[in-house]
Every structure is written in structure tokens, then in C-alpha cells.
Amino acid sequence: MDTQKQYYESINLPDVLSIRNVSELYSKFTDEFHSNDTIIISIPEGAEADLSFVQLIESSRRQAKAKGKTFKLSSPASGSVLKVLERAGFIESFDHEDANFWLHKEVTLCVQIS
Numbered sequence: 001m002d003t004q005k006q007y008y009e010s011i012n013l014p015d016v017l018s019i020r021n022v023s024e025l026y027s028k029f030t031d032e033f034h035s036n037d038t039i040i041i042s043i044p045e046g047a048e049a050d051l052s053f054v055q056l057i058e059s060s061r062r063q064a065k066a067k068g069k070t071f072k073l074s075s076p077a078s079g080s081v082l083k084v085l086e087r088a089g090f091i092e093s094f095d096h097e098d099a100n101f102w103l104h105k106e107v108t109l110c111v112q113i114s
Contacts, residue, residue, distance in 0.1 A: 008038035
């Protein structure tokens with residue numbers, strides 16, 4: 001087994017996450033997927049994001065899943081990223097997997113015993 005595949009890569013993103021740098025971020029993600037099975041994205045607190053960034057993350061998530069790789073955020077979405085998710089209507093349509101990815105909300109099962 002390739003020892004490089006055993007490790008993960010943590011990518012620290014810039015403070016501006018917009019259409020102006022989405023192509024650069026896409027290239028970075030793609031390069032890292034070639035040599036790592038797990039990629040963890042760190043979004044700076046106070047980062048400014050737009051819808052193109054959320055679309056890139058969603059696309060990368062799907063690509064990772066299709067290739068059997070792990071793609072996740074180091075911390076829950078907040079600030080500008082959270083506002084974009086809310087304004088674009090993503091949060092209302094989240095399933096459990098989406099909520100876990102973006103908001104780090106684990107699925108809990110409640111069992112009622114009578």
C-alpha cells in the first residue's frame with residue numbers, strides 16, 4: 001500500500017472564498033485528492049464567502065464520495081459561509097449527511113421505551 005495514502009491533508013483556506021479564486025481552490029482540492037484519501041478543509045473565522053465557494057465544496061464532497069475518499073470541514077460552517085448556506089436555501093433542504101458535514105450535527109436516534 002502506498003504510504004502516502006495513509007495520511008490526510010489539511011488545507012487552510014484564504015480569507016476570501018469567492019468566484020475570483022474558486023478555480024485555484026478547485027485545482028488545490030483536485031491535486032490533494034490524487035495523493036490523499038482524506039482532506040480536511042479549514043475555513044478561517046471571519047472568511048468572506050459567496051455561493052461559488054459553497055458550490056465548489058458541494059461538488060468536491062460528491063466527487064470524494066464517488067471515489068471513496070473523505071472530505072470534511074475542520075469546524076462547522078459559521079459567519080459568511082453559514083449566511084450563504086441560509087440565503088441559498090441549503091439549510092432548509094439538508095438531510096442528516098448534509099447537516100453533519102456543514103454543521104457537524106450528528107444523527108441521534110431516540111428510542112422510546114414504554
